[in-house]
Structure formats: structure tokens, C-alpha cells
Amino acid sequence: MPIEWKSALSFDEKIQMINFAQLLLKPRHMTRERPRLPSTEAASSTDNAPSLRQISVEHVHVKPRSRLVLLTDPKGSGADRLRLLRMRLRELKDLTKLQSLLITSPMPGDGKSTIALNLATALAERGKRSVLLIEADLYHPSLAEGLGLEERGGLAECLENQHDPMSLLRCLEPLGCYLLPAGKPVSNPTELLESESFSSVMRSLSPHFDWILIDTPPVIPLTDAVSLSRRVDGSLLVVRADRTPRDAIDQAVSLLGPKHVLGIVLNASDRLNKVYSKYYGYGHYDKK
Numbered sequence: 613m614p615i616e617w618k619s620a621l622s623f624d625e626k627i628q629m630i631n632f633a634q635l636l637l638k639p640r641h642m643t644r645e646r647p648r649l650p651s652t653e654a655a656s657s658t659d660n661a662p663s664l665r666q667i668s669v670e671h672v673h674v675k676p677r678s679r680l681v682l683l684t685d686p687k688g689s690g691a692d693r694l695r696l697l698r699m700r701l702r703e704l705k706d707l708t709k710l711q712s713l714l715i716t717s718p719m720p721g722d723g724k725s726t727i728a729l730n731l732a733t734a735l736a737e738r739g740k741r742s743v744l745l746i747e748a749d750l751y752h753p754s755l756a757e758g759l760g761l762e763e764r765g766g767l768a769e770c771l772e773n774q775h776d777p778m779s780l781l782r783c784l785e786p787l788g789c790y791l792l793p794a795g796k797p798v799s800n801p802t803e804l805l806e807s808e809s810f811s812s813v814m815r816s817l818s819p820h821f822d823w824i825l826i827d828t829p830p831v832i833p834l835t836d837a838v839s840l841s842r843r844v845d846g847s848l849l850v851v852r853a854d855r856t857p858r859d860a861i862d863q864a865v866s867l868l869g870p871k872h873v874l875g876i877v878l879n880a881s882d883r884l885n886k887v888y889s890k891y892y893g894y895g896h897y898d899k900k
């Protein structure tokens with residue numbers, strides 16, 4: 613049965629709204645029958661794979677950044693909504709065996725990398741779950757640099773020179789999640805991401821992780837996210853409140869294909885932050 617995207621995911625009361633990250637997920641019945649895609653079909657973090665603890669991974673201590681709300685403001689509405697997003701994704705995982713998740717958005721600057729890092733932190737629960745974030749925006753990577761990590765190669769080198777991705781991971785402390793940085797591509801990033809090497813990287817990583825999140829470039833100006841969405845179990849579309857135009861959201865959903873989009877994360881919605889602050893009296897949004 614075709615999914616009626618607009619009636620299923622409009623900004624109205626039919627949708628469960630939760631905010632930064634406010635998640636507009638498809639109703640359960642729309643995801644239950646979705647077949648798993650072949651890229652991670654054989655993978656499970658517990659199946660015969662050496663535990664991550666047995667593999668030597670560099671641990672790096674990162675400074676809590678202002679937008680890392682689970683660390684900087686764990687009682688605030690942003691952290692609260694991220695926990696809700698985590699809960700909804702875990703429910704979906706129970707239904708669909710969801711493991712790899714693309715994080716994309718219609719336009720540049722909607723908040724993909726911010727949501728991806730926050731969500732990886734939320735899902736990892738300080739190391740209780742094995743969570744990997746892959747920086748697959750090879751045009752304008754921002755995560756590794758924003759976290760102050762030294763450049764030591766990453767996804768680009770795995771795709772171009774068949775480097776072992778496990779050897780280039782960093783474990784981010786105190787977040788408890790892992791990062792495969794973008795690295796520095798020599799050849800065309802779009803072609804690299806479309807290559808068979810990407811599937812091979814995913815195959816070698818997926819046995820080690822409960823979740824693999826993939827931060828990508830925006831959908832409308834580039835084809836990278838669309839091609840990557842075919843190699844993962846589902847995609848989340850980040851849109852920025854009061855900024856991402858509605859027709860850009862429609863265009864992004866149509867480019868990705870509605871069946872590949874699990875839901876929409878509404879980033880930076882001030883309206884619900886104010887409601888939360890007033891309702892629960894924490895007043896976090898009045899603080900500076």
C-alpha cells in the first residue's frame with residue numbers, strides 16, 4: 613500500500629510532536645511491514661563479532677559544546693526531547709530491527725550534525741549501548757573539527773584506500789559514542805559515497821554496533837544523501853523551525869522517497885521550549 617506522506621506527516625494533531633528533537637514519526641502501522649534493506653541484513657552487534665572492548669580504539673576527551681544538551685543541560689527540554697526521540701527509535705527498532713540511520717535535511721544548516729551528535733550521545737547512554745556516528749558529509753564535515761579532534765583520516769581514506777574503518781574510530785568521552793570522522797577525500801565525494809566501498813565499510817562496521825548514525829550533506833543541493841539512504845535501514849529528516857521552507861521539506865521527502873523516511877525531527881522549535889519552561893518551571897531558556 614503506498615504511503616500517503618502528506619496525510620501521515622503534516623504538522624497537525626494527527627502527528628505525535630515532541631521537539632528538539634521533536635520527532636514526527638510515521639504511525640507504527642506504516643513501519644511494521646517495511647522490509648529491512650540488504651546492507652545491514654546480516655548484521656547484529658551481538659553476532660559473533662569481537663566486542664568493541666577487545667578492539668583497540670583511541671579514546672578522546674571532548675569538551676562539552678553548547679549544543680550537546682545531554683551534557684550541558686540534562687534537565688532541559690532539549691535533553692528531554694532527545695530522550696523521547698531515543699525511546700521512539702528503540703520502539704521502532706523492536707519492530708523493524710533498525711540499526712543504520714541516516715540523518716539528513718533539506719537545506720544546509722538545518723541542524724543535521726547537531727542532531728546526529730546529540731542523538732548518538734542519547735542512544736549510547738554513556739557507553740551502555742554501542743553507537744557509531746559516521747561523518748559522511750565529505751564536502752563540509754564539521755563534527756570532528758568542531759569537537760577539536762586531530763586529523764588522522766576517516767571515511768574518505770577507507771573508501772579511497774581501503775583503510776580498515778575500525779582502526780580510524782575514536783571513542784568520544786564522556787559521550788560514550790564512537791565517531792568515524794570524514795577524513796580528507798582526494799576524489800569526488802559523491803562518487804566515493806556511491807561506490808561499492810561504502811557498502812563494504814558498512815559491512816565491516818555493523819557487527820560491532822547497536823546503532824550506526826550517518827551524518828550527511830543536505831538533500832536538495834546534492835545527491836549524496838539520496839544515494840546513501842538506499843544503503844541504510846531508515847532516514848530521519850531534520851528541519852529547522854521557522855527556517856526550512858515547507859516546499860523544501862516536500863521536495864526533500866520526494867527526493868528521498870517517502871518509504872525511506874522514518875520521520876522528521878523539528879530542530880530549534882522555540883515555541884515548545886517556552887511551553888516546557890513555563891510548565892515545568894525549570895526556566896532553562898531564561899538562563900544564559
Ligand SMILES: Nc1ncnc2c1ncn2[C@@H]1O[C@H](COP(=O)(O)OP(=O)(O)OP(=O)(O)O)[C@@H](O)[C@H]1O
Pocket residue numbers: 632679717719720721722723724725726727749752754828829830879880881
Ligand atoms: N537547536 C539549535 N539551536 C540553536 N542553534 C543551533 C541548533 N541546532 C543547530 N544550531 C546551530 O546552527 C548551525 C548549523 O548547525 P549544524 O552544523 O548542526 O547544521 P547542518 O545541517 O549539519 O549544517 P550543514 O548543512 O552545513 O552540514 C551551527 O552553528 C549550530 O550550532
Ligand SMILES: [Mg+2]
Pocket residue numbers: 724725726749752754827828
Ligand atoms: Mg553538518
